[in-house]
Amino acid sequence: STQSTWDIMIKRRSAKPEISTCPKHEKPFTLYCKNRDCNMPICSKCFTEHNENGHPISGPDIISQDLQTLLETYLPSLEESQSYWKELEKEMHKEDERMRKIGVSLKESKNAIKQLEQKILAFY
Numbered sequence: 001s002t003q004s005t006w007d008i009m010i011k012r013r014s015a016k017p018e019i020s021t022c023p024k025h026e027k028p029f030t031l032y033c034k035n036r037d038c039n040m041p042i043c044s045k046c047f048t049e050h051n052e053n054g055h056p057i058s059g060p061d062i063i064s065q066d067l068q069t070l071l072e073t074y075l076p077s078l079e080e081s082q083s084y085w086k087e088l089e090k091e092m093h094k095e096d097e098r099m100r101k102i103g104v105s106l107k108e109s110k111n112a113i114k115q116l117e118q119k120i121l122a123f124y
Contacts, residue, residue, distance in 0.1 A: 024046070025043050025046065030059070031059060032057065033055050033056075035055035042057070
């Protein structure tokens with residue numbers, strides 16, 4: 001039935017964003033259903049079947065505007081996150097180096113203790 005196929009497409013919209021062809025009609029997505037329950041690309045055949053419900057439909061120019069708005073909205077926080085992770089990576093490298101130096105120091109101390117122990121045992 002049309003409704004169950006539409007429900008399947010709605011469920012797939014976030015799971016398979018790389019799909020550029022309608023799985024039901026095998027036609028390219030050329031429109032976009034902007035209804036809050038759908039909010040997904042649709043093909044022209046879906047439009048004729050689905051638009052009986054009066055959902056707001058837009059063309060590719062609106063989709064690209066929406067994507068541009070999303071990009072402009074989230075890009076600053078993504079760049080900030082990237083900067084944070086780079087700083088965190090630098091701190092981790094510093095900590096790794098500090099831990100390596102501690103390991104070397106412990107090894108040197110252990111060797112010094114062994115040498116001291118050997119001197120003491122040789123004395124007795």
